[in-house]
Amino acid sequence: MWRRVASLSRTISSSSSRSLSRNQAAFGLSIRESYATEISKPEEGVLPPKEKAPFITFVLGGPGSGKGTQCEKIVETFGLTHLSAGDLLRREIAMHTKNGAMILNLIKDGKIVPSEVTVKLLQKELESSNSSKFLIDGFPRTEENRVAFERIVGADPDVVLFFDCPEEEMVKRVLNRNQGRVDDNITTMKKRLKIFEALNRPVIDYYKNKGKLYTINAIGTVDDIFKQVLPIFTPFQEQLKQSRHAM
Ligand SMILES: Nc1ncnc2c1ncn2[C@@H]1O[C@H](COP(=O)(O)OP(=O)(O)OP(=O)(O)O)[C@@H](O)[C@H]1O
Numbered sequence: 001m002w003r004r005v006a007s008l009s010r011t012i013s014s015s016s017s018r019s020l021s022r023n024q025a026a027f028g029l030s031i032r033e034s035y036a037t038e039i040s041k042p043e044e045g046v047l048p049p050k051e052k053a054p055f056i057t058f059v060l061g062g063p064g065s066g067k068g069t070q071c072e073k074i075v076e077t078f079g080l081t082h083l084s085a086g087d088l089l090r091r092e093i094a095m096h097t098k099n100g101a102m103i104l105n106l107i108k109d110g111k112i113v114p115s116e117v118t119v120k121l122l123q124k125e126l127e128s129s130n131s132s133k134f135l136i137d138g139f140p141r142t143e144e145n146r147v148a149f150e151r152i153v154g155a156d157p158d159v160v161l162f163f164d165c166p167e168e169e170m171v172k173r174v175l176n177r178n179q180g181r182v183d184d185n186i187t188t189m190k191k192r193l194k195i196f197e198a199l200n201r202p203v204i205d206y207y208k209n210k211g212k213l214y215t216i217n218a219i220g221t222v223d224d225i226f227k228q229v230l231p232i233f234t235p236f237q238e239q240l241k242q243s244r245h246a247m
C-alpha cells in the first residue's frame, strides 16, 4: 500500500469528509495519519510519515515478443508483482463491466484503449496491493499512456525493459499461441504491428533518452533471453529485497 499520504492528500483537498473516511478505512489509517502532510505540523523530534516510492518496471515490446513469458520468470526470481495491462483489460471484458464492450471492440481491432481507462485499472491494482515492486507489462503503449500514468498515478519507472523481436518471429509466435485470444489472428496482428511501430516506438525512444531503457534481443530460447534480463535487476537487488518488507 504505497503512496498512502500522497494519494490521500489529493483526496482530502478535493472531497467530502464522507469520502475521506472511506479512504481512511480503505487504507487503514487514523485521521491523524491521513492529515499528516497537509495540516498537522510534526512534533519536534518526530519524523513525518515516510512516503516510499514503489519500484516500477515497465515491460515493452511488440505483440508476441515474449513479454508475458519473461515476466513470469522475473516474478519467480525477483518476486515482483506482475500487472499486465492487457490482462486487466481482458478482465473488464470477461466481467461485462461498463467499459467491457468498448474494450472488446478495440482489442479485436488491435487499437489502443483510452489511457484514462487503462491507467485507472492499473492505479486500482497498485493502490490495493501489499507489494511495493511491480512489473507493468504492455504499458505504456503510447505517449498518451505514459503521460496519463504520470498524471494519474504520479510515479516514474525505475527500469524499462524492451523485448526487441523481428516481426516475422512475433507473427509466428502469436499465430501459434493457442490461448483463444480474439486478437491472435493475422488480420488483427498486422494492425497491432503497425500500431506498435507508430505509437510504441516514441515511448521506447523517450526512455532511451532518459537512460532507463534496457533493450533485450528477444530471439532465442526463453532461458537464453532470461539470461539477458537477469543482470539488469542485479544492481537493484538490495532495493528489491528491502521493498519486500517496506510497506
Ligand atoms: N523465446 C521464445 N521462443 C519461442 N516462443 C516463445 C518465446 N517466448 C515466448 N514464446 C511464445 O510466444 C507466444 C507469445 O509470447 P507472450 O505471450 O509471452 O508474448 P507477449 O509479448 O506477452 O505478447 P502480447 O503482447 O500479445 O501479450 C507464447 O505462445 C509463448 O509461449
Ligand SMILES: Nc1ccn([C@@H]2O[C@H](COP(=O)(O)O)[C@@H](O)[C@H]2O)c(=O)n1
Pocket (backbone or CB within 6 Å): 063, 085, 086, 087, 089, 106, 107, 108, 110, 111, 112, 113, 114, 118, 137, 138, 139, 140, 141, 145, 183, 192
Ligand atoms: N496499454 C495497453 C495495453 C493493451 N491494450 C490493448 O490490449 C491488447 C492486448 O494487449 P497485450 O499487452 O495483452 O498484448 C492490445 O492490442 C490493445 O488493444 C491497450 O489498449 N493499452
Ligand SMILES: [Mg+2]
Pocket (backbone or CB within 6 Å): 067, 068, 084, 086, 138
Ligand atoms: Mg502478453
